[in-house]
Amino acid sequence: MSQSTVSLVLAGKAEGRVKPETGQAVREAARRLGYRPNPAARNLRLGRTRTVLLVVPTLASPFFGAVYTGAARVAGERGFGVVVHPWTDDAAPARSPVDIEAIDGVLASSLGGGVTGMDDVPLVVLDNDPADPAPAVNFDVAGGMRLVARHLTELGHRRIGHLAAAVDTWTFRVRGEVLADAGPLVCRGHSAIDVAAARTAALTLLDRPDRPSALVCDDDLIAAGAYKAARALGLDVPADLSITGFDDILVATALEPELTTIRLPAEELGARAMTALLERLNGQTPPDVSLPGELIVRDSTAPPREA
Amino acid sequence: MSQSTVSLVLAGKAEGRVKPETGQAVREAARRLGYRPNPAARNLRLGRTRTVLLVVPTLASPFFGAVYTGAARVAGERGFGVVVHPWTDDAAPARSPVDIEAIDGVLASSLGGGVTGMDDVPLVVLDNDPADPAPAVNFDVAGGMRLVARHLTELGHRRIGHLAAAVDTWTFRVRGEVLADAGPLVCRGHSAIDVAAARTAALTLLDRPDRPSALVCDDDLIAAGAYKAARALGLDVPADLSITGFDDILVATALEPELTTIRLPAEELGARAMTALLERLNGQTPPDVSLPGELIVRDSTAPPREA
DNA sequence: AGGATGTAGTCATACGTATCACTAAACGCC
DNA sequence: GGCGTTTAGTGATACGTATGACTACATCCT
Numbered sequence: 001m002s003q004s005t006v007s008l009v010l011a012g013k014a015e016g017r018v019k020p021e022t023g024q025a026v027r028e029a030a031r032r033l034g035y036r037p038n039p040a041a042r043n044l045r046l047g048r049t050r051t052v053l054l055v056v057p058t059l060a061s062p063f064f065g066a067v068y069t070g071a072a073r074v075a076g077e078r079g080f081g082v083v084v085h086p087w088t089d090d091a092a093p094a095r096s097p098v099d100i101e102a103i104d105g106v107l108a109s110s111l112g113g114g115v116t117g118m119d120d121v122p123l124v125v126l127d128n129d130p131a132d133p134a135p136a137v138n139f140d141v142a143g144g145m146r147l148v149a150r151h152l153t154e155l156g157h158r159r160i161g162h163l164a165a166a167v168d169t170w171t172f173r174v175r176g177e178v179l180a181d182a183g184p185l186v187c188r189g190h191s192a193i194d195v196a197a198a199r200t201a202a203l204t205l206l207d208r209p210d211r212p213s214a215l216v217c218d219d220d221l222i223a224a225g226a227y228k229a230a231r232a233l234g235l236d237v238p239a240d241l242s243i244t245g246f247d248d249i250l251v252a253t254a255l256e257p258e259l260t261t262i263r264l265p266a267e268e269l270g271a272r273a274m275t276a277l278l279e280r281l282n283g284q285t286p287p288d289v290s291l292p293g294e295l296i297v298r299d300s301t302a303p304p305r306e307a
Numbered sequence: 308m309s310q311s312t313v314s315l316v317l318a319g320k321a322e323g324r325v326k327p328e329t330g331q332a333v334r335e336a337a338r339r340l341g342y343r344p345n346p347a348a349r350n351l352r353l354g355r356t357r358t359v360l361l362v363v364p365t366l367a368s369p370f371f372g373a374v375y376t377g378a379a380r381v382a383g384e385r386g387f388g389v390v391v392h393p394w395t396d397d398a399a400p401a402r403s404p405v406d407i408e409a410i411d412g413v414l415a416s417s418l419g420g421g422v423t424g425m426d427d428v429p430l431v432v433l434d435n436d437p438a439d440p441a442p443a444v445n446f447d448v449a450g451g452m453r454l455v456a457r458h459l460t461e462l463g464h465r466r467i468g469h470l471a472a473a474v475d476t477w478t479f480r481v482r483g484e485v486l487a488d489a490g491p492l493v494c495r496g497h498s499a500i501d502v503a504a505a506r507t508a509a510l511t512l513l514d515r516p517d518r519p520s521a522l523v524c525d526d527d528l529i530a531a532g533a534y535k536a537a538r539a540l541g542l543d544v545p546a547d548l549s550i551t552g553f554d555d556i557l558v559a560t561a562l563e564p565e566l567t568t569i570r571l572p573a574e575e576l577g578a579r580a581m582t583a584l585l586e587r588l589n590g591q592t593p594p595d596v597s598l599p600g601e602l603i604v605r606d607s608t609a610p611p612r613e614a
Numbered sequence: 615a616g617g618a619t620g621t622a623g624t625c626a627t628a629c630g631t632a633t634c635a636c637t638a639a640a641c642g643c644c
Numbered sequence: 645g646g647c648g649t650t651t652a653g654t655g656a657t658a659c660g661t662a663t664g665a666c667t668a669c670a671t672c673c674t
Binding site for chain 3: 320345
Binding site for chain 1: 341343344345346347348350351356357358365366367368369371372373375376379388390391392393406407408409427502503528531534535538557558560561562563
């Protein structure tokens with residue numbers, strides 16, 4: 001029996017071309033000899049790998065774990081595999097992953113900044129500025145932030161502070177713009193996405209005469225820092241200070257009191273993005289997607305004391 | 308100029324074999340035509356990919372992000388790439404990643420349970436039972452747990468409870484054994500690695516006549532659940548109840564009061580494991596490694612009230 | 615009986631790269 | 645001026661797979 005026969009059997013294309021007992025013999029022999037097909041050869045022959053690359057800014061955040069989960073589920077259903085490659089601007093590897101891994105397409109988060117050196121590769125960008133030409137799958141960040149603003153104003157807050165992330169990407173820019181439009185914003189601070197940095201930034205916001213009665217944070221981690229600042233100043237959350245986050249990651253419920261935040265359907269984002277990418281690989285041009293966030297009211301928001 | 312010349316130039320092996328100006332011309336043309344070398348073909352020809360696969364149980368935990376960072380740093384220094392593939396028993400993909408991706412070796416965490424279907428592939432296992440024959444790079448979990456036990460007994464605790472992870476792997480088994488040997492253990496509960504589950508488990512441990520004065524948790528997330536239980540029962544941490552964690556992940560400092568825990572050098576674990584794997588790929592047989600943890604005393608532990 | 619159809623399988627080829635073996639010219643050297 | 649040596653480059657081949665074209669044989673139909 002020739003190599004072609006083996007190939008047919010092992011690729012599952014033996015239907016009607018190979019006698020069932022021959023097929024069995026092949027499989028048996030393959031097992032006995034510990035044969036493993038060579039992925040590199042297959043990839044070369046087929047000109048595609050049925051693998052897509054997920055590029056994320058970091059693996060230190062469980063948020064992207066959820067994105068992966070959704071993406072991998074959809075990919076798996078269609079027989080595709082997913083590999084992950086973290087990539088930040090400053091820690092960019094010498095050569096782009098695309099030049100190293102053999103992949104069919106890329107799912108990239110824009111949060112890491114410039115996703116470059118990936119021209120000519122089918123690409124879908126997560127959380128990208130809609131103005132960008134690349135096909136995008138986004139959260140409706142603006143809608144989410146409006147929910148926060150409305151929630152706080154309905155509670156009676158008239159002096160809202162904004163603890164923004166010191167990151168210049170679309171997702172975060174939008175947060176600031178919406179809040180400026182929609183709510184009685186009295187002050188704004190900027191912080192790295194990091195508990196300690198956020199604590200410091202929050203302290204300067206809170207240590208002023210017209211102290212805000214509510215602090216809107218761009219991110220749950222930043223909110224964790226705000227908690228610490230409040231504690232340091234002897235402020236009770238939520239009686240003296242309401243705090244909101246964004247993302248609904250794990251720490252949101254680990255905090256005490258539990259954090260009111262916007263839940264972003266990260267897993268669905270991954271799933272929709274993968275769907276879009278696979279459509280692109282089929283030559284279609286999927287429409288952009290915008291996923292709404294959900295306001296999760298927990299215990300960190302309450303009417304202001306004076307109300 | 309022939310294809311071989313191009314190959315020489317682009318592989319950087321043109322030294323003394325190609326006239327510098329020809330090399331320049333090649334590079335120029337490659338850039339102009341947007342030429343990208345085909346990784347699949349290279350992999351096939353060379354019989355290796357200079358890529359290793361990191362298999363982790365989940366991407367939802369930042370812990371493995373740190374492992375990745377360390378591993379990727381070492382790999383990068385030696386010209387290797389790293390690709391991540393989450394893998395849990397229950398969500399195991401139909402075919403093992405090894406059959407799909409073209410890789411030279413595997414770095415696997417044992418936490419996901421059976422890492423199977425990877426025979427004949429150079430393998431290094433993280434956090435594996437030292438009794439296992441596979442080359443392993445471990446934390447000195449036993450030593451870490453002894454530090455916790457000593458810290459609490461030195462503070463004067465005589466009634467220690469153990470909130471264990473309901474996971475049957477070496478890492479967690481060891482924690483239980485050490486604690487039983489080294490400290491005045493009075494009760495033990497089991498919980499999934501999850502805040503809500505841990506809260507429930509902690510409540511049953513704390514709601515008993517001989518309530519422990521300290522709760523040793525197998526994991527920082529479980530500790531977060533213990534905080535919640537304490538709060539629910541009106542117990543002050545640390546005055547009424549000392550709590551310790553394990554890992555020193557982000558939530559450890561997000562909690563209030565900040566958590567006393569064992570810091571595991573996750574990044575170094577990744578780095579050492581990658582070093583070992585690359586040595587294996589060179590035909591050497593690296594020794595097993597055991598990395599000590601560090602006791603980080605924060606504000607969640609104090610002498611018991613009666614002391 | 616003889617062409618048509620079906621069954622079971624083989625052969626040759628191409629994917630794009632890296633490398634070993636080889637050549638052609640130029641140069642030095644006594 | 646013949647011979648070794650260096651320089652600059654070309655040619656052929658192999659890696660392991662998937663697949664379209666082909667073959668050999670058996671069976672069926674009229």
